[in-house]
Amino acid sequence: MAMKEVKPEEFNESVFRVIGKEWLLVTGEAEGKSNAMTVSWGGMGIMWGKPVAFIFIRPSRYTKEFIDKAEGLTLSVFTEDRREMMSYFGTVSGRDEDKIAKASLTVQHDNGRTYFDEARVTMLCRKLYAQEMQQACFIDKACDEKWYNDDYHTMYVVEIEKILVQD
Numbered sequence: 001m002a003m004k005e006v007k008p009e010e011f012n013e014s015v016f017r018v019i020g021k022e023w024l025l026v027t028g029e030a031e032g033k034s035n036a037m038t039v040s041w042g043g044m045g046i047m048w049g050k051p052v053a054f055i056f057i058r059p060s061r062y063t064k065e066f067i068d069k070a071e072g073l074t075l076s077v078f079t080e081d082r083r084e085m086m087s088y089f090g091t092v093s094g095r096d097e098d099k100i101a102k103a104s105l106t107v108q109h110d111n112g113r114t115y116f117d118e119a120r121v122t123m124l125c126r127k128l129y130a131q132e133m134q135q136a137c138f139i140d141k142a143c144d145e146k147w148y149n150d151d152y153h154t155m156y157v158v159e160i161e162k163i164l165v166q167d
């Protein structure tokens, strides 16, 4: 299927639904290899005058090793019939299996970033900022208690350089 570019200000989907309900596939590429994982926390908006996404990755994720080595990453959204695949990417680690090959995704590359023909939306992103979350910064301590066991996410702010949507 053909993809067309959409400007960020013309991307008129609910980010609450896209991120929280449909989920994002975050893909990193480094040293000729790629790995991807599912995320359902994050945001999109404007920072430093640029269209950005915010994603949060725990230290244990294999994908984090790829993201930390690379200059960019991609965010992909798939249609509902790929829900099982998204669960797979969110429960199995790329340390144990080549998830991208097992999911039979058609890989494309753009400037050191991996993305997929099958995604209904693709965001090609460039890293701007990364910061580890800290226990001392929690204002609502209940969030810390509920969600962490000394495995604080790293927050990545990435510039959304291009949005591609299926025609």
Ligand SMILES: Cc1cc2nc3c(=O)[nH]c(=O)nc-3n(C[C@H](O)[C@H](O)[C@H](O)COP(=O)(O)O)c2cc1C
Residues within 6 Å of the ligand: 023, 035, 036, 037, 038, 039, 040, 041, 042, 056, 057, 058, 060, 061, 062, 063, 064, 086, 087, 089, 090, 091, 092, 093, 094, 095
């Ligand atoms: C619906 C869903 C949402 C998830 N959201 C996140 C997230 O926002 N951040 C994160 O670090 N892990 C998240 N995960 C967990 C990772 O996707 C999971 O640990 C994955 O197996 C990591 O793969 P990797 O080791 O190949 O990187 C989520 C999992 C699921 C199923």
